[in-house]
Amino acid sequence: MAYRKTPSVQGRLDAAREQLVDSATAVVAEAGWSGASVTVVAAAAGMSVGSVYQHFPSKSALAVEVFRRASGREVRVLSEVLAHGTGDPLERLAHGVEVFARRALENRGLAHALLAAPADAAVGRERLEYRRRYRAAFARVVREGVAEGLLPSQDADVTAAALTGAIGEVLVDPLAGPGEDAAGALVAELLAMSLRCAGAPPPAPAARPACPSDDEGLR
């Protein structure tokens, strides 16, 4: 034998793979799945088409990896907030919705690709799986809220599905357009809606003890 894989080579290989996945993610966020042809992705990663197939057996496999990484990040963040955040279940739910929505709004392209954009079959299957995880995370905190008497008895899975769908729907459409300041208001509304959806007691009408956030017309 006159050649063996040395650590530096392996490092370069790993880095190239990383670079490939990152570039592909950027392309997907920018141009959607349909715009992410092997040719384009390879070019973005600064490698040849053939090299792509050194790292992944097929375009589908690469797409799935891209999806998993990005979705994995989001699920992790959301779960963390919902499960191990501070405050009672309601506060955590509120915080979770806000974080989820804010992150999505900050990277609309990627969010759209992950949540809604047309994708090939393999990615579609993965998407179902990850939606299930979003829902599981929401469902858990809803169940906790019910158990603690903060929320009315309900089917937590349906509520969780609704939250996932609702947030996705609100985000998919240019409801807020490219606006940045509108995003804040949108998130606030989304949050209020989410709490109602889970059956949290209404904040304002009950009594306004210490909530000075009345609509003072500030756009």
Added chain:
Amino acid sequence: MAYRKTPSVQGRLDAAREQLVDSATAVVAEAGWSGASVTVVAAAAGMSVGSVYQHFPSKSALAVEVFRRASGREVRVLSEVLAHGTGDPLERLAHGVEVFARRALENRGLAHALLAAPADAAVGRERLEYRRRYRAAFARVVREGVAEGLLPSQDADVTAAALTGAIGEVLVDPLAGPGEDAAGALVAELLAMSLRCAGAPPPAPAARPACPSDDEGLR
């Protein structure tokens, strides 16, 4: 001239076009947009590939027609119930959600194709438009509810988007599997969730004004 289009010929033509759209709809409901190649659709309609192009200038145009017809039916039914049904806005909202969900569950394949399945760009654009209509219909009744003091002040568009998204999400996944009886329970839960989402007063606890909201541990 020695030939002019006679009514019977025109009738045959129209019938063929109808047949084509219906068959295409069936194929889409069964196999999704990706399974609806021109070849397959033509075969299903009992005509040759070439004839398809006598009725539509392109595959996209046919797909859009299929989408419009099916979605148009749903929007019409939903709007009718929401806008001109009986009862106050809350009752109409409840009824609307139920009708929407029940119809979708009765034809999951088509519902999925209309609401969620990957489709080509033209259909995607159309989908955005129709989602807007669903939302407009929901938003209207929510606004009425707010105006009549039945619902708390809120951004009706966000709530409407949430309802659309929530129902879609609940339907997309095999939450209820192929079950028939489970559908009833699912619709009931969906309905309760929708009312909460819009901020309708809780049904059971409200009825007991004397603050008897004790958690009696029921499940």
Added chain:
DNA sequence: CGAAGGTCTGAACGGTGGTTCACTTCTTCG
């Protein structure tokens, strides 16, 4: 009937885009 002018057919075409592979370039180690 038969000429005129439709409708209908399906094999062939062309564009797109994933995949391959013969070849070049680089790295390792005796």
Added chain:
DNA sequence: CGAAGAAGTGAACCACCGTTCAGACCTTCG
């Protein structure tokens, strides 16, 4: 250095699918 063998390249390949078109077949009316 130079043999061995991996990494890297990109033009060619191929499968798929929407679209076309030359000809077959049908309907109308003088």
